[in-house]
Amino acid sequence: MRQEVKGAALRQLSEGGPAALSLNAIAKELGVSGPALYRYFASRDALLTELILDAYADLALALEGAPPTLADHAAAYRAWALAEPHRYRLLFSAPLPGYDPHDQSLVAAAHRAMTSLLTVTEPHSPVPGPLAAQLSTWSGAEPAVALHAVTAWSRLHGFVTLEIEGNYASMGLDPDELFRTFDL
Amino acid sequence: MRQEVKGAALRQLSEGGPAALSLNAIAKELGVSGPALYRYFASRDALLTELILDAYADLALALEGAPPTLADHAAAYRAWALAEPHRYRLLFSAPLPGYDPHDQSLVAAAHRAMTSLLTVTEPHSPVPGPLAAQLSTWSGAEPAVALHAVTAWSRLHGFVTLEIEGNYASMGLDPDELFRTFDL
Known part of the structure; x- marks a missing residue:
């Protein structure tokens, strides 16, 4: 049921x-x-929370199943978002006014999805002092590696969001070609 | 009225x-x-369209008023989004089911906002053939310059979207520090 x-x-x-x-x-x-x-x-919010947790878990599985390079992880991330745009849209934002997307269970699920990226990023340096401490606390990984993971994820999120909303298409640009040039 | x-x-x-x-x-x-x-x-959609056109125009003004470097444009873009998150969210997506965000008037308004970026980006090379033609048609600018503008915008959109939705904060990361390291 x-x-x-x-x-x-x-x-x-x-x-x-x-x-x-x-x-x-x-x-x-x-x-x-x-x-x-x-x-x-x-409640509706309880149902929504479970859908979001499922989506984070599926995205994490997609990443964990990808070959261990950043390019392959990025391709898997993008493929998941393109296949499941209505589920991707639930992630990383408040899908409804008043809904708290930063509940601890959601933050933990997002963290698991991100963990996979930490295993495939090269160090991004230098990392300023205060940020290094924050990155280390968040990731448990080397700050320079975590910074690259966060940077790559942020860039990827921008690309994928614009793609699933049809923005590149409306500009007459082929998203596949564009993605091939998109450095993370 | x-x-x-x-x-x-x-x-x-x-x-x-x-x-x-x-x-x-x-x-x-x-x-x-x-x-x-x-x-x-x-209709409500007509009102929404006008709000989106206004938002694109204001974002364009913010960019046009920034000093002519990519870093300054990026800072202006981010500052506008942080000051007006509810308006930034209207851009580049369908704010309501059934609403077409790729109406010609909206595409033109988005284009104007992007034009400013074309004046501050260095060439991004190499540009694969088919993409070069598409970029040239879209921008009227040198394809390598247009590619960098699209790339920078995509990355910036990812950062700003994650920031206004509170994702970096929920990871314990200071967005100001993070943005300083964020290459476009």
Whole structure:
């Protein structure tokens, strides 16, 4: 039942974005009562949180399954986002007003997805002192390596976001060609 | 009246995101009838389009007013996004399901905002053949320069988006320090 609810929610998401998520509509679609559904998810936000955790976990799996180079990780990251744009959009932002995307469970899930990048980045130097301490605390890795991972992720996020929203296409640019030139 | 409507719309936007935009609520707030309001904006989407055009124009002004270096343009871009996150979020994406962000007027407005970057980027080479033709058509500039502008913009968009959504902060990283190391 949990899986069926999440399946219905993902369909709503792909059709109307996060604002279209409705526990009542899901109950109707699955032919169950509202109270029956609320046994599985206490609220729309609780359902949304689980969808986001799933998305981070799937993205992490995609990265962990990629060959151990930054280029391969970047390609896997991009491929996942292109295949699942409605799920990628849930990550790294507040999908609905009032929703806190920095809840500890979400931050931990995001961290796992990022950890894979830490294994494939070369050191980016120099790292200014205060930032070095912050990067070390966040990653547990060498600050120069963590800085490159954060930099590569930030650049990749920019590219992938612009691509899934159709911006390169509207400029007449081929995203595949563009990505081949995109240094991380 | 047009300005008052837009002012009310921007307040709604900053409080509840694009989904909170409501012509009826604006009419009530301004004490005018629905039909009176519809004389100015035929629909919520028409109002949204004008808000997006305004945002692109303001971002373009911010860039055009910056000193002629890439670093200064990047700083101006970031400062604008941080000062106006609810307006920055409108750019480069479909703010509401069913809304077409690639309408010709929007593409033209985005182009103007990007034009400024074309004046401050060094050539990025080499540019593969098909991409060179596309970049040249889009920009009217040297393809290698246009490629660097698109690359810098993509990276900047990634950084700024992650920053305004609070992602670096949730990782314990100081965005100011991070931005200083962020090559475009």
